[in-house]
Amino acid sequence: MKNLPLLFCGIFFALAFSFVGLILTSHIQLGSLTQTTEALVPSDDDPTKMVVVEGDPLYPSKSVGLAQQGKLEYISLGCMYCHSQQIRRADFGADIDRGWGPRQSVARDYIMQDRVLLGTMRTGPDLTHLGGRYAGDAGRDWNHLHLYNPQIVSKGSTMPPFAFLYETHKIKNNVSKDALVFPPGSKYGPKEGYEVIPTRRAVALVEYLLSLKINYSLPEAIIPE
């Protein structure tokens, strides 16, 4: 090859082409997505235009406080290398059949996240809707035991134990209210007279996990009845 200007232009435009086509174009299409209400209504001024319902809550909501700190732990520990956070549509894979989420996830679900963790592995199950599947105090207890050692509640799991996020103390006076409650006779529990307390990091991580849920419809993705 002797035509060097052609070589340089070709090298430049080959990548510029995909950069514009994939990155800039999707940014134009998705970059202006905003929060919305679960359903839309025709606008008063222009009935052909659909607008949000005044007064209804806006979705997706932004994750705040402890849950947001927990997300940093999730990122730092590399949880996303085994757990995805995306639900594929009903006829593509068994994501919805497995109960991983009530509907497929769409681009708008992620707009309030400053780091998007879609994930590409399901060595473990999808976590998009974990907080919906394990809700409330029971869900919190389950997740703490599971993080401390997955074998306690998921025998045969290959997930590593995150016991380093917990501290084992000698019980003073009374058992503290945060202490993990092990199933009777569990071989993973602490020695007699000791208790296992979650560190702040573990508390935040579990709050983040519980905050993961798709409990709202979007105009373009309605939860089926």
Next chain:
Amino acid sequence: MPESYNYNPYSSPSDAVKAELSEIDASIRAAAIFFVISAIGWLMLGTVFALLAAVKSHSPDFADAYEFLTFGRVRSAHLNAMALGWASNIIFAVGLWIMARLCRAPIQHKGILLIAGIFWNIGLTVGVFGILGGDMTSVEWLEIPRYATPLLAFSYTLIGVWGVIAFRFRKGDHVYVSQWYILAALFWFPWLYIVAQVMIIWFPVRGVVQSVTNWWFAHNVLGLWFTPMALATAYYLIPKVLGRPIYSYYLSVLGFWSLAIFYNWAGIHHLIGGPIPVWLISAGIVASVMMVIPVIVVGINHHMSILGMHKQVWRSPTLRFVVFGAISYTLVSLIGSSMALRTVNEITHFTHFTVGHAHHGVYAFFTMIMFGGVYYMMPRLLKCEWPSAGLIKLHFWGSAIGITIMVVALQVGGWIQGMEIKNAEIPFLEIVQNTIPWLKARSVSGIFLTAGHCAFALNFFWMLFAAGALRAKEGPTLFVNKEKENSLVL
């Protein structure tokens, strides 16, 4: 015969050309050796991380008390040590050396190369320790924490600029196919890296545009950085060792441009079924399938270039590795194209099948060719031969058997895993249990790979530190010595 004939990249009988090459080799020696030493260091460290991650994946209790060795971190440390430590350093060594030779001018400003190389490795060391220490970003292929990445981008750009300068001051008219690939890759990678850093880490774009950018980048690390460099190396070494030109110039042109046009759209196939517009996914699938063109074209070109010389290929340590890599390129790419089809992807996505595929590409194709490159380059830089053919043999078989076991185990196991996940009747924990034998097979493959890498490192440092003593040895280190070969022929 035109004068330029003598300068074609296949072996020249002319002493003048040999002297010229020798002068070029001398000019780049220090930088190239620095990069090879760094690359081998990272290869060994990356192997240790890989073994830890492999064992942890089926025995989660193994070393579970150490936070910095938890699976998510150690696998990311492995990926970055291999991709930026081993692969990029060996590219800087072999790719730049080939570039210098093909530009036919002793290199200028070798100080730039050395400084950039030192900064690159410092940045990477800080980055990998940062990952283990808990500062990783959890953005695939961009895990290095943000305090180390500007240094990487800076030193990388410096090396890219050096490559362009070397090209600018080349002698002669003809630009060989390897130079197109190297020039393009040196230009593409900093662009990809800086855009991805800015759009994902520094000034995050909204929502899943991050994921689109992420996979545009991550797939192009393989497609526009590793692949062109490995192909450039194969295009350089096959004619060099066999002493005859590449089969078809026009196929080379077609292969290069079709790769340049299609590969960088393909990465979106990592998001099939994901929460992004369907037209993006379709574009990614089309590009992935179109990759069949450059792959078949390059496959034919390489195959025809070695046709009838299989004995020489098998005897040459360099070509045995290179041809293993070239065959793997065809295989892994065709598997990759079919994995992008929606019906196949529905099963293979999210499973160990993809992990097997990634290693098929980066190891069986890229790394094997680069091993071949090192076996060819080092004797010319040090002016002495490899001390032990036995160690090279051990390296080849360790790597070849190891990677074959790994790819087969992960792809068979991954396919079963994918079929089972698709069937909601099967409990998830049962599926996890069913992957364990295949993951154990991967750990076994790690033993073979480790043996190969140790043989490689041992042979290399033996050669480096005993270069003077080995200089007395006559003739190249081949797997079968010449007398024996001749007697076989007779």
